[in-house]
Amino acid sequence: MYKFSYFLFILILHIFMVNSSASIQLPNETAVERFIRYVQVDTQSDPDSESVPSTEGQLKLGKMLAEELRELGLQDIEIDEFGIVMATLPSNLPEDHPARNKVPVIGLLAHMDTSPEVSGANVNPVIHRNYQGGNIVLPGDETQVIRVEENPALELAIGSDIITSDGTTLLGADDKAGIAAIMTALQTLVRNPDQYTHGDIRVSFTIDEEIGTGIGYFDIERFGADAAYTIDGSTMGEISNETFNAKTAIVRVTGRDIHPGYAKNIMINSIRIIADFIDRLPPDISPEQTEGREGYMHPNLLSGTTYQSEVRMLLRDFETDGMEKKENFVRSIVDELRLKYPGAEIELEIRESYRNMRYWLDDDPHVTEYAKEAIRRTGLEPNLKPIRGGTDGARLTERGLPTPNLFTGGENFHSRQEWLSVKGLEKSVETILHLVTVWVEKSIQ
Numbered sequence: 001m002y003k004f005s006y007f008l009f010i011l012i013l014h015i016f017m018v019n020s021s022a023s024i025q026l027p028n029e030t031a032v033e034r035f036i037r038y039v040q041v042d043t044q045s046d047p048d049s050e051s052v053p054s055t056e057g058q059l060k061l062g063k064m065l066a067e068e069l070r071e072l073g074l075q076d077i078e079i080d081e082f083g084i085v086m087a088t089l090p091s092n093l094p095e096d097h098p099a100r101n102k103v104p105v106i107g108l109l110a111h112m113d114t115s116p117e118v119s120g121a122n123v124n125p126v127i128h129r130n131y132q133g134g135n136i137v138l139p140g141d142e143t144q145v146i147r148v149e150e151n152p153a154l155e156l157a158i159g160s161d162i163i164t165s166d167g168t169t170l171l172g173a174d175d176k177a178g179i180a181a182i183m184t185a186l187q188t189l190v191r192n193p194d195q196y197t198h199g200d201i202r203v204s205f206t207i208d209e210e211i212g213t214g215i216g217y218f219d220i221e222r223f224g225a226d227a228a229y230t231i232d233g234s235t236m237g238e239i240s241n242e243t244f245n246a247k248t249a250i251v252r253v254t255g256r257d258i259h260p261g262y263a264k265n266i267m268i269n270s271i272r273i274i275a276d277f278i279d280r281l282p283p284d285i286s287p288e289q290t291e292g293r294e295g296y297m298h299p300n301l302l303s304g305t306t307y308q309s310e311v312r313m314l315l316r317d318f319e320t321d322g323m324e325k326k327e328n329f330v331r332s333i334v335d336e337l338r339l340k341y342p343g344a345e346i347e348l349e350i351r352e353s354y355r356n357m358r359y360w361l362d363d364d365p366h367v368t369e370y371a372k373e374a375i376r377r378t379g380l381e382p383n384l385k386p387i388r389g390g391t392d393g394a395r396l397t398e399r400g401l402p403t404p405n406l407f408t409g410g411e412n413f414h415s416r417q418e419w420l421s422v423k424g425l426e427k428s429v430e431t432i433l434h435l436v437t438v439w440v441e442k443s444i445q
């Protein structure tokens with residue numbers, strides 16, 4: 001009943017707004033309200049899809065966002081053939097302002113898709129008001145518990161609201177928190193022109209970040225920013241100017257198949273050879289046993305029959321020589337196995353995924369410095385944190401657009417225990433507002 005009357009109210013409000021004059025200003029929407037709306041659009045990406053974007057839901061959210069950008073009064077709004085949304089918030093600096101022709105064009109980016117690892121359909125966001133500490137049991141599946149000992153960021157959220165899913169899906173803070181933060185910052189800039197001065201701002205909502213393919217379709221020239229930020233990080237105060245170097249090693253073994261009853265001295269079981277390969281990987285150089293700046297080797301996909309088996313393995317390291325060592329280690333195991341199993345065919349393929357963006361960001365240290373200054377102005381201490389993974393920013397930076405990553409307040413990405421600190425989200429909005437101002441100030445110093 002409550003819900004029905006609420007919908008009726010919205011309906012009447014809607015009819016009222018449609019029929020009244022266009023000059024009526026739309027109500028301000030908070031970052032939380034936006035976030036709650038965005039997570040209800042299922043945008044889970046699909047690594048097995050042939051289409052771009054990989055799923056329809058991303059197009060649906062993209063259209064919704066483009067419409068909202070239009071309502072906010074942004075310009076050059078477009079959705080390209082791949083579903084990537086771009087728009088401009090033109091500079092509000094007066095003609096005679098000394099920064100008018102000096103301030104670089106700043107880009108703000110967030111990705112629309114969610115991880116393929118956990119369902120993003122029918123997300124039912126739950127707001128836990130005024131969190132006072134302790135574990136959080138998710139109401140839709142009580143086996144899903146957000147534990148204090150696994151979540152140091154919970155302590156920072158005491159006194160704040162926390163948003164989770166009901167425990168049956170992921171939440172989608174990665175990266176709808178980033179979208180909500182950007183949209184809310186834009187709304188604030190548009191409606192308070194006297195309070196914030198800024199140069200031209202370019203905005204983009206991107207596709208298929210989680211499957212690593214979307215950014216390949218991103219037109220950097222068309223975007224036209226001089227520096228950019230992905231709003232796709234985690235704990236409040238964090239900024240990242242480093243990602244892993246990332247490669248994938250694929251080991252494929254072809255053995256010899258024959259009826260097991262007559263297999264003596266003939267069969268070569270590829271499954272046993274693959275098992276031997278995995279057995280030689282040092283268990284302590286794994287994601288389960290590393291943290292901070294340590295790299296790892298991580299077999300994450302295995303398939304096989306007696307005749308043919310394959311293992312895929314992530315190689316991650318922050319340093320080039322560390323990555324080389326890992327590659328050489330894999331090559332040496334494969335060489336040993338070729339000697340041990342001469343009848344089998346053992347192939348090794350190593351593919352590069354992305355490289356540590358620090359190599360390029362070190363050439364433009366001010367891009368990171370200005371973000372640190374913006375975070376400081378929100379009252380937080382900036383925390384430079386290497387990302388134990390990749391971001392779209394890694395590929396953009398390598399292609400010439402310096403793009404560090406800023407926090408959103410979200411935690412436990414890609415899991416049913418994903419959660420968002422509302423305080424963190426609000427600080428993310430504030431950081432963006434300060435950031436565009438910092439760029440104006442610094443451009444005339």
Ligand SMILES: [Zn+2]
Pocket residue numbers: 111174175209232
């Ligand atoms: Zn993300």
